[in-house]
Amino acid sequence: MKRSRQREAILEILCATTSHPTADWIYDKVRERIPNISLGTVYRNLNILSENGEILKLDVGYDQSHYDGNTNPHNHFVCRRCHRISDIETEYDFNIDRIAENHFNGDIEYHTLLFYGTCNECLSENN
Amino acid sequence: MKRSRQREAILEILCATTSHPTADWIYDKVRERIPNISLGTVYRNLNILSENGEILKLDVGYDQSHYDGNTNPHNHFVCRRCHRISDIETEYDFNIDRIAENHFNGDIEYHTLLFYGTCNECLSENN
DNA sequence: ATATGTGCAAACTGTTTGCACACGA
DNA sequence: TCGTGTGCAAACAGTTTGCACATAT
Numbered sequence: 001m002k003r004s005r006q007r008e009a010i011l012e013i014l015c016a017t018t019s020h021p022t023a024d025w026i027y028d029k030v031r032e033r034i035p036n037i038s039l040g041t042v043y044r045n046l047n048i049l050s051e052n053g054e055i056l057k058l059d060v061g062y063d064q065s066h067y068d069g070n071t072n073p074h075n076h077f078v079c080r081r082c083h084r085i086s087d088i089e090t091e092y093d094f095n096i097d098r099i100a101e102n103h104f105n106g107d108i109e110y111h112t113l114l115f116y117g118t119c120n121e122c123l124s125e126n127n
Numbered sequence: 128m129k130r131s132r133q134r135e136a137i138l139e140i141l142c143a144t145t146s147h148p149t150a151d152w153i154y155d156k157v158r159e160r161i162p163n164i165s166l167g168t169v170y171r172n173l174n175i176l177s178e179n180g181e182i183l184k185l186d187v188g189y190d191q192s193h194y195d196g197n198t199n200p201h202n203h204f205v206c207r208r209c210h211r212i213s214d215i216e217t218e219y220d221f222n223i224d225r226i227a228e229n230h231f232n233g234d235i236e237y238h239t240l241l242f243y244g245t246c247n248e249c250l251s252e253n254n
Numbered sequence: 255a256t257a258t259g260t261g262c263a264a265a266c267t268g269t270t271t272g273c274a275c276a277c278g279a
Numbered sequence: 280t281c282g283t284g285t286g287c288a289a290a291c292a293g294t295t296t297g298c299a300c301a302t303a304t
Binding site: 061100109120 | 184186187188192202204206207213215216217218223224226227230231232233234235236237238239240241242243244245246247250
Binding site: 129130131132149150151166167170171174190191192 | 292293294295296302303304
């Protein structure tokens, strides 16, 4: 994997936010720094980076994919109303993969745990 | 929600399989019974049924959505090679939502737990 | 009677890709 | 130099939607 201005800018931007952005949010941000970068390049690099394990790709069921620069194991909460994603802790960041493997013939490498509901902001807007 | 031949056929087909099929697999199956049904109708009904909680929509990160007629709480395994989805048990079909809520301001309604790895079939093909 | 559902085809959206050129090691 | 990356625009795939007609209650 060669280095490129574009790839490094994308990675930096993604690691500097905790907002789990989409490709075109990232595109807008990178253009502030590299105005003629193309959306295709953003997608290409997001794919390469996530295949290499440098970032996470999150598919939560609403339209676009989201990306996360934090690769430490952690879980996510998805608001069903505003579709925003937040990090969420549990005491259960443990060997659940090994436990599941006892119930399954095959090789389990990782898991994703997504909680769905309504976030605090949307709950208060509701009233 | 009115009844319709189409919607009922879709629901029956989905409940009769454990293969977590995609919309166009279902489309092919329903056409055996209702040859002139349209793919749009299949999508429309899958959306309505999943919004009403009669079926589950699964977004696992590979192309199309998958659907599940089994709405009892259970987890899934996704093979990274063949992209097939299987049911998987853990001892942890518990109150993890309430536990997560202790770490989060907001209302948690449910969660999805997806395990990723390589299934047995793909492991043996590998050699 | 009237709201809801359907088939069809066109439209939409997020993402990927082929190409000619540019860049990094 | 040579493999990898880029910008651009066109293509693609899955899904949604507008319309006129049909069906269920």
